[in-house]
Amino acid sequence: MFTYLFFLYCAVMIVGTGLLAITMRNPVHAVLMVLVLFFHMAGLYLILGAEFLAAVQIIVYAGAILVLYLFVLFLVSLRDEVKMDRFVTSAWLGRIISVGLAVSLISMLPTFVLGQKGHWPMAAVIKATHTKALGMEMYTSYILPFEIAGLILLIAVIGGLVLAKHDTPTTIEKS
Amino acid sequence: MIPLSWYMSLSAILFAIGVCGFLTRRNLIMMFLSIELMLNAVNLNMVALSHYLDSMRGQVFTFFIITVAAAEAAIGLGIAITLYRSRKTVHVDEVNQLKG
Numbered sequence: 546m547f548t549y550l551f552f553l554y555c556a557v558m559i560v561g562t563g564l565l566a567i568t569m570r571n572p573v574h575a576v577l578m579v580l581v582l583f584f585h586m587a588g589l590y591l592i593l594g595a596e597f598l599a600a601v602q603i604i605v606y607a608g609a610i611l612v613l614y615l616f617v618l619f620l621v622s623l624r625d626e627v628k629m630d631r632f633v634t635s636a637w638l639g640r641i642i643s644v645g646l647a648v649s650l651i652s653m654l655p656t657f658v659l660g661q662k663g664h665w666p667m668a669a670v671i672k673a674t675h676t677k678a679l680g681m682e683m684y685t686s687y688i689l690p691f692e693i694a695g696l697i698l699l700i701a702v703i704g705g706l707v708l709a710k711h712d713t714p715t716t717i718e719k720s
Numbered sequence: 721m722i723p724l725s726w727y728m729s730l731s732a733i734l735f736a737i738g739v740c741g742f743l744t745r746r747n748l749i750m751m752f753l754s755i756e757l758m759l760n761a762v763n764l765n766m767v768a769l770s771h772y773l774d775s776m777r778g779q780v781f782t783f784f785i786i787t788v789a790a791a792e793a794a795i796g797l798g799i800a801i802t803l804y805r806s807r808k809t810v811h812v813d814e815v816n817q818l819k820g
Contacts, residue, residue, distance in 0.1 A: 563738075566753065575753060595770075598767060601783065605790060614752070631746060640740055642743060662775070663776065679776060679779055701794045701795055711805075
């Protein structure tokens, strides 16, 4: 019963803050709404028994990615942003498309059939603790994707540095 | 036990909210934020399916998606900064040099 109430609370908060985030005029407020959304998403991960992912969600998404968004928002000018129109001229088309997408996705749900069961029932995960179970799966079956993910992060770090580096006029003249 | 379809419906609604934000906002940074919403919807779907299928696979993939989202945020915001530096705007409808 408590789980149901908690799920409903998280669902209402996620949908509400999501809608607020895409409609609010000030981008900083929108980022803060998304922060609240990420915390409730971590709550949903907790009732799904994924504690490690809930922690990663808060640390990486709420702690790192959103702070990056806030920094970049302060780098670009916000002063005229709050006075301007915040939607494109064909926004109604986007709204129709997204409502149609939601309706079609949800109407497809009854035809969904669960696949084959895996090797990690909830009891085994609780016995081994979630972090250890995830680690055992990640460092054995998924070691190659794990290494590739590290490479992607390295490329992202280098790419971010190169893109954000300020080109002085002298270097442009030289090249 | 909460039915799996509740999680999937919530995920579908959140994904549609992300699509709506991506298609309607003018600000490039808000569009990237909408992409984060869509990635979160997919993550929620994967974790729920992984829980109901007694498998760890979906959660491993969620971990990788979080990695890719971090990389995407870094690169995308770098592009936003470069765009602002050269065009003095981050509004996507004002960047129309390629429009004939």
